[in-house]
Amino acid sequence: MVISNQTTYEVDIEDVEYLHHGDTPLLARLFRPKGSGPFPIMIELHGGAWVRGDRLNGNAANEALARNGVIVAALDFRVPPVASYPASFADIHYGIRWCKSQAAPWNGIPGKVGAMGTSSGAHQAMLLGMRPNDPRYAALPYSNGASAVDGALDCVIMVSPVIDPLGRYQYAKGLRDDVMPPAGMAERVTPNHDEYWVTEEAMAEAAPARALAAGEQMELPPTLCVARSYEEAHPRPDLDEFIAQYRKAGGNIDVKIFDGEGERILTDPSTPVAQEALERMTAFIRQHLG
Secondary structure, eight states: OOOTTOOOOOEEEEEEEEEEETTEEEEEEEEEESSSOOBOEEEEEOOSTTTSOOTTTTHHHHHHHHHTTOEEEEEOOOOTTTOOTTHHHHHHHHHHHHHHHTTTTTTBOTTOOEEEEETHHHHHHHHHHHOTTOTTTTOSOOOSOOSOOOOOOSOEEEESOOOOHHHHHHHHTTOOSSOOOOTTHHHHHHHHHHHHHOSHHHHHHTOHHHHHHTTOOOOOOOEEEEEEEEOTTSOHHHHHHHHHHHHHTTOOEEEEEEEEEOSOSSSOTTSHHHHHHHHHHHHHHHHHHO
């Protein structure tokens, strides 16, 4: 897949505070193409089983996208032990509104923003796209005096998503008949779920496919999903179920499954798989954000 008439940009990179809780700032790492634009804006959410990682995780891929002419804002957000669900969703929702308000000074396309993430970051991007008006997620008032902006997303990109928290929890514990986890997964994974989600009820409530199957009325932003054919930390039946439920509800989701194992699709942008993924992502962003 080749993007025609591709311009490569030099990139400005800086860390900016977008929110603070008490005396603790939350930072966004901005990747801004040098040029007059206007450029599409994407928010990037790091993975780490909802409890690890930070805005630096996706540096290489985020810079590569910025060189393709996409403004990327990679967000830090609260994780345990500081706060459990839904605190990170509230921070990110605030970040969506903040990014929309910054379009003019960033030379961004006004009024539109998308979100992308890997693993648990992909789950958060997707669920926020589907529940932009959830009062729990919109709990932090936006207070910079800008004109009113909402938390709606115009597109979502999921990379190797862990899309069903309860399904992955049960998978890690070996409680499912359809898939079996690798040895040691329960010890690696379940403490993270317990720390972030606290209860299985919260895990189920925040599973997008389960919400759709239960009849919840949700937004369905255009979505691109990129994953490997086998990812031991992400049970494939959960992704297949989400894709089926999303399409059944009328959502538009493009899916690219690369052969092979492992979740680190974008770690090294020089690899053929990463290059194809980034080209698909760039084309998708241009299609839906301009």
